[in-house]
Amino acid sequence: MRARHPVLLRTARSLTGNPSDAEDLLQTALTKTYVAWERIEDHRALDGYVRRALLNTRTSQWRKRRVDEFACDELPEPEPVPGGDDPAELQALRDAMWRAIMRLPARQRAMVVLRYYEDLSEVQTAEVLGVSVGTVKSAVSRALGKLRDDAELGLVRK
Secondary structure, three states: OOOOHHHHHHHHHHHHOOHHHHHHHHHHHHHHHHHOHHHOOOHHHHHHHHHHHHHHHHHHHHHHOOOOOOOOOOOOOOOOOOOOOOHHHHHHHHHHHHHHHHHOOHHHHHHHHHHHHOOOOHHHHHHHHOOOHHHHHHHHHHHHHHHHHOHHHHHHHO
């Protein structure tokens, strides 16, 4: 757990969008893994088991709490326009990307996070989520299209 904690916490953070919720989510997933320890046949595949526990737990939370975010017409402050290698501008772009990812539907968000932030293949992503590879391909394609069309990202990229 100590060795994999940063990676698993990053996954949890990607799924929740909130550091406190990510800690809670990871702790719950690790507790479920501990309780199921005797039933886990291949202890070399624990990352996948914990990722699945993270995703299942977060899905349960989404179902219980349908609306936990509210859309607004305008952002409180406009984002600066990046223009080079300025660290502040690069951070603004990263922040805008995360906000755009957090606006994706939960299923698409999970697939994008697993594919591009956790660097899983389409096959691995499909296995973790329990869906077909074709479902992963089409959902990720739609998600990337939404990200390309995201107005906030368009402002930051220019």
